[in-house]
Amino acid sequence: MSAPVDTVLFDIDDTLCAYRRSGAEVLAAAFEAAGVEPFFAIEDYYDRYSRFADRTDSIRELRTACFAAIADERGHDPDRGRTVAAAYTAERDQWNVDALPGAREAVNRLTADHRLGVVTNGAPGMQAKKLAAIGLDDAFEVVIHAGYDAPAKPDPxxxxxxxxxxxxxxxxxxxxxxxxxxxxPGAQAAGLRAAWLSDGSTPDPVPAYTLDSMADLHDPPWRR
Incomplete structure (x- = not known):
């Protein structure tokens, strides 16, 4: 029998909140603003994120280094990647985030009888602004910025x-x-139960709980 749940940790991006424009949309706008023909997809950036998180001090530095490396890999001048990175930052910084439906209420309900924390991949300053934007900056006892305070997820x-x-x-x-x-996989490697916010795909690895929306946490599945 599983132990009763007394602690809940949250991811931030696309769990508690989401940008009003997707990364793919922002990257397309960045290429256009920079006057550069697109030479990589947003997934190429995401796939390399953890490689640069431990050696850069901010999301801007990370993005600049990553985009320059991708450019070099693809036979372009690294400065072209840096130009696109600057345009991406300008485009992204013009847009704020919105809380996902049910997210704030889920946190507010769980705080009554759970200890709450955050484990997020992302720079401290950037992630703090997101929590503040959705009114959850004081909701958590601890916030771990993976890639900065510790290795990036999925490292346990x-x-x-x-x-x-x-x-x-x-x-x-x-x-x-x-x-x-x-x-x-990161939560499971650390011995935690994972609650996955579904995108409709077949999960692999299989989480302990699958959530159709954050509203499912208003009556959390580990109580049912």
Missing amino acids: APFRRALDALDTDPSSTVHVGNSLTSDV
């Missing part, structure tokens, strides 16, 4: 760091996230 280290900070046990902790490549 950031989850363990959150557990240590909360002085709680993995067997009584659930991590809520949308990613089958970082959230679910």
